[in-house]
Amino acid sequence: MRRRKTSLAALLQPLAVKRRPPRAPEENAALDAIWQVVCAIPRGRVSTYGAVARAAGLPGRARQAGYALRLAPRSLNLPWHRVVAAGGRIAFPRASRAHLEQAQRLRAEGVRVSNGRVPPALITDLKEL
């Protein structure tokens, strides 16, 4: 019997309609900043959580970049797949659904994904933002 790593609730989460109540304005500002930066990542290239946080004016808060993506509504159509962890590594666990989807989306843009990693040369700092 194959054990699932994620809970059933987690798997059903994307289907759930329930959303959390609106956040405070300053929190929304941080989220907006991060989302905006992610939108600016060019097609066929990637950036890292740390770099995204920096570009959004939140140096040292790579985690918050991850959360912002986790909380991002589907309707924004964010290119979330262009955000990877340090060294070009896909942050999701190897066999996870999300990992596979991210790799697939990246390959669809011509990004070579091998061994759960993208070529570090494709990583952009987003300094010029």
Add this chain to the structure above:
DNA sequence: TCGATGACCTCTA
């Protein structure tokens, strides 16, 4: 209110 958690990072060994 509070402790645990996490789509992370950097440094050290």
Add this chain to the structure above:
DNA sequence: ATAGAGGCCATCG
């Protein structure tokens, strides 16, 4: 290459 420590802090139960 891998492992641990410390830092970060919004979110969640």
